[in-house]
Amino acid sequence: MSYFNYQQADLYCESKKLINLVQEIPTPFYVYSQNGLIANFEKIDAAFSSLPHTICFALKANSNLSLLRLLAQRGCGADVVSGGELYLALKAGFPPEKIVFAGVGKRDDEIKFAIETGIAALNVESPQELEVVNQLASLVGKKVNIALRVNPDVDVHGHPYISTGSAFNKFGIDWEVVPEIYAEALKTKPMLNMMGIHTHIGSMIFNMEYYQATARRLKTLVENLRQMGAPIEHIDIGGGLGINYQQPLAMMVDGVLAPEVPSPEPQGLVDMIRPIFEPLQCEIFFEPGRSIVANTGALITQVLFAKQTRDKQFFSVDTGMHQLIRPALYGAYHEVVPLKQHAEKFIKADIVGPICESTDVLAKDRMLPAIKRGEYLAIMTAGAYGFSLASNYNGHPLPAEILVNGSQHQVIRHRQGYDDLLRHMA
Ligand SMILES: Cc1ncc(COP(=O)(O)O)c(C=O)c1O
The missing domain is CATH 3.20.20.10 (Alanine racemase)
Known part of the structure; x- marks a missing residue:
């Protein structure tokens, strides 16, 4: 059973409407049920x-x-x-x-x-x-x-x-x-x-x-x-x-x-x-x-840019291999879904992160409803080997982690700030 579900067009974690969570907590962040x-x-x-x-x-x-x-x-x-x-x-x-x-x-x-x-x-x-x-x-x-x-x-x-x-x-x-x-x-x-x-x-x-x-x-x-x-x-x-x-x-x-x-x-x-x-x-x-925690977590991200090159459509988002390395490391598959479903026509695209590595691709050749700058996405089944392999690569602070219980939520790890990047350095 999944604890993430759509009700009408909105993605919920348990009884928490995730689009409401992003009004309060800046992306990217992990959310767990x-x-x-x-x-x-x-x-x-x-x-x-x-x-x-x-x-x-x-x-x-x-x-x-x-x-x-x-x-x-x-x-x-x-x-x-x-x-x-x-x-x-x-x-x-x-x-x-x-x-x-x-x-x-x-x-x-x-x-x-x-x-x-x-x-x-x-x-x-x-x-x-x-x-x-x-x-x-x-x-x-x-x-x-x-x-x-x-x-x-x-x-x-x-x-x-x-x-x-x-x-x-x-x-x-x-x-x-x-x-x-x-x-x-x-x-x-x-x-x-x-x-x-x-x-x-x-x-x-x-x-x-x-x-x-x-x-x-x-x-x-x-x-x-x-x-x-x-x-x-x-x-x-x-x-x-x-x-x-x-x-x-x-x-x-x-x-x-x-x-x-x-x-x-x-x-x-x-x-x-x-x-x-x-x-x-x-x-x-x-x-x-994995079988205890993977499907209880999702990584929530915002679309930064849409780019059409000669060969491909890309959507770049504010998370990447530094926060979820599985696709880059194992070619692993994660479902990517919008927090708010819409009726745009489906197009084939790559969802890519901000990291200066060609392997920083979260989803490759995926059929997605045409998404726009500012929209929010959930990278599903990210509860295992997600945050635990995250790093500060390219100077990105680590994301927050949020725990949902019914319609309530609590921050169970605060997102890092830039000052955290200096911590323990001489
Ligand atoms: C010794 C050992 N036990 C347990 C696990 C957990 O494996 P999984 O998350 O696939 O259940 C691992 C994973 O690498 C492992 O090396």
Whole structure:
């Protein structure tokens, strides 16, 4: 269900008419639906209810404190990949025993921070990292829970930039050598509480059979590890559940309503893995990012100029790749819709940002109702990997973030001003 809908010709987030919001808040800004966020989390949590489980929201998708608090208050855990994200997770109120920490390149101070905090698991990616963590845990004087990140060599056939579970990726330890490394750690590293395995095969996964194949591989691994005497208490299957970036509300192309491509249901994922994992009696950790927050957010922008070149029609807007990098980075698709629908005829155009890079194209060869300078647009499904990848490139202050609850809204991050560009500079 989408929490963004047209009523008559106006685009709403929940019961908030967005054209009213732009009278109050200068564009560009991100707007999120509070009830959409909660519903997405609760749906995933409910789907896993037949297994002992913890849902750990991947902060990399969106780490706004107000959104994190909403999730933490509802029993969600956190998946972090840096000391900074661990700090934010704790500030948002996630209990340490529901926080997992992954990443191929953790600095010593980040590892120490995790040890001192006493998190659910540090997901370790190499034998050398195990060695270092053991030494640091001795220094701190506290044991640390460890899950080995396994590379299961399952190719999800997605975009190469978001596939992580194949043998050629930098992530994890080859599944064939995991038992050997695990056994060595059990024998020689007294400060490590070896208690779990972790994997993450990629993002935007639509075919649940990839999770099934991964689960089978992990099950065999857990059985082998237990035979060696390793007490495996949890299996972390990573995140990656795909979502539909083509929202039905915006499917009017040349006046024709295109068929909706549905997002995979979390229940479909659980149905695939439950029969495999159930006999193991482990706690299952799942780390969704995108499927919790992507469709709860939109980036609101204003049209600055219309330009017709010999070959093309362009509309330049006041946001771009510095605030939503997904189209430039992955060629990702985001629906772009007007805050106020009108009956202009459809034309083919590119929507481009102000950044001095040719990749700064938010929507390419898109059929759009002819739009005019000053008009407002919403770039849909921008709640995940949107603000969290934003930068000050080309001297642009970061945009505001607004949270809508029913007909109410609050600013959950103030937009930067020019003085913020000077901050921390000598
Ligand atoms: C280890 C890990 N867990 C979870 C996620 C979240 O993935 P998604 O947002 O696709 O659910 C990622 C994404 O890169 C990841 O690397």
